[in-house]
Amino acid sequence: MKAAVCYGPDDVRVEEIDDPSPCGGEVKIAVAAVGVCHTDLSMATGAVPVPYPIVLGHEGAGVVVETGPGVSGVAVGDHVVCSIIGPCEQCFYCLRGQPSLCERAPLFTGTMLDGTTRLSKDGRPIHTLHYQGSYAEAAIVPERFVTPIRRDAPLDVVCGLACGITTGLGAAMMRAGVVAGSSVVVVGAGGVGLSTMLGARFRGATTVVAVDVVARKAERAVELGVATHAVDASACDPVAAVLEATAGRGADYGFDAAGMTGTLDQVVAATRPGGTCVVIGRSMAEVRVTLDTTVLLQQRTVTGTFGGSVHPRRHLPEFVDLYMQGALDIGALLDARYTLDDAVTALDDLHHGRNTRGVIVMG
Numbered sequence: 001m002k003a004a005v006c007y008g009p010d011d012v013r014v015e016e017i018d019d020p021s022p023c024g025g026e027v028k029i030a031v032a033a034v035g036v037c038h039t040d041l042s043m044a045t046g047a048v049p050v051p052y053p054i055v056l057g058h059e060g061a062g063v064v065v066e067t068g069p070g071v072s073g074v075a076v077g078d079h080v081v082c083s084i085i086g087p088c089e090q091c092f093y094c095l096r097g098q099p100s101l102c103e104r105a106p107l108f109t110g111t112m113l114d115g116t117t118r119l120s121k122d123g124r125p126i127h128t129l130h131y132q133g134s135y136a137e138a139a140i141v142p143e144r145f146v147t148p149i150r151r152d153a154p155l156d157v158v159c160g161l162a163c164g165i166t167t168g169l170g171a172a173m174m175r176a177g178v179v180a181g182s183s184v185v186v187v188g189a190g191g192v193g194l195s196t197m198l199g200a201r202f203r204g205a206t207t208v209v210a211v212d213v214v215a216r217k218a219e220r221a222v223e224l225g226v227a228t229h230a231v232d233a234s235a236c237d238p239v240a241a242v243l244e245a246t247a248g249r250g251a252d253y254g255f256d257a258a259g260m261t262g263t264l265d266q267v268v269a270a271t272r273p274g275g276t277c278v279v280i281g282r283s284m285a286e287v288r289v290t291l292d293t294t295v296l297l298q299q300r301t302v303t304g305t306f307g308g309s310v311h312p313r314r315h316l317p318e319f320v321d322l323y324m325q326g327a328l329d330i331g332a333l334l335d336a337r338y339t340l341d342d343a344v345t346a347l348d349d350l351h352h353g354r355n356t357r358g359v360i361v362m363g
């Protein structure tokens with residue numbers, strides 16, 4: 001099968017590799033589409049260390065073509081969306097309803113759950129990004145990282161629910177619990193930030209301020225209808241702009257979708273006493289923050305999320321239904337399509353801000 005294999009920093013090659021087979025508890029998916037996410041980029045450039053060679057891709061959707069021994073919740077022919085959250089349903093956190101903190105799904109190991117690899121080229125092992133490696137015509141995925149969905153949903157749109165779009169929607173809808181009539185600021189208007197704004201608007205937020213250091217990205221949020229205000233953080237003080245939009249009080253909810261040094265400080269300063277600040281992601285370098293305890297004495301909540309804090313098998317089909325009913329337009333966020341042969345271009349376009357939500361569609 002054809003796959004985009006990363007052999008080292010800035011060395012991604014689209015080539016033929018061996019056809020893989022699932023082991024116990026795993027399924028084989030004919031990948032229909034896969035989102036292009038910053039995490040893929042961070043590994044392709046070497047910013048995040050992973051074992052090479054590795055097949056990138058962790059936002060896959062497709063059709064199950066084979067199941068390994070012991071698979072019971074997914075069948076051949078099922079349309080599925082993968083997930084970066086794969087709850088074991090048995091550990092400390094899963095039993096407490098916090099599947100995104102599952103203890104039995106370590107990040108970025110490059111192997112399958114049992115520590116071995118499924119992919120190879122001429123018999124030499126190739127690693128897999130986050131139990132999936134979906135920059136390929138087929139992916140081997142543990143059953144618990146896969147969610148069956150309705151068959152009439154377009155896989156090139158819903159694949160983003162595997163990671164980026166769900167992370168944003170869940171940050172607003174599940175983690176923060178945005179309520180109707182509220183005000184929201186989102187720093188970072190890339191794919192995850194736009195998804196956060198979409199989730200906030202879906203929940204009825206009436207003021208949504210999109211902040212980005214690239215003016216065009218913030219303006220696009222307003223054009224898409226997910227934000228009411230666009231703020232160019234390279235040209236003005238975003239905190240002052242949010243205060244102006246919220247009667248001088250600050251937003252009810254603030255989200256840091258940029259994860260750069262200083263962006264959480266902006267979010268906290270732009271959020272009112274009693275408000276909630278959520279860290280959604282970070283650039284892969286370590287980011288530290290120093291808080292004046294007044295921020296907390298004024299009863300702000302400062303927290304974060306992994307993967308939108310969703311339970312994939314519960315929330316992903318709900319998001320798909322809302323999209324299909326026209327109530328949650330995740331399709332509008334897509335702005336670039338590629339073939340698998342163009343995987344390097346897709347990553348390069350993301351790197352240089354030429355797309356916000358790109359998708360690779362298999363031929």
Ligand SMILES: [Zn+2]
Pocket residue numbers: 087088089090091092093094095101102103104
């Ligand atoms: Zn668990």
Ligand SMILES: [Zn+2]
Pocket residue numbers: 037038039040058059163164
């Ligand atoms: Zn991702």
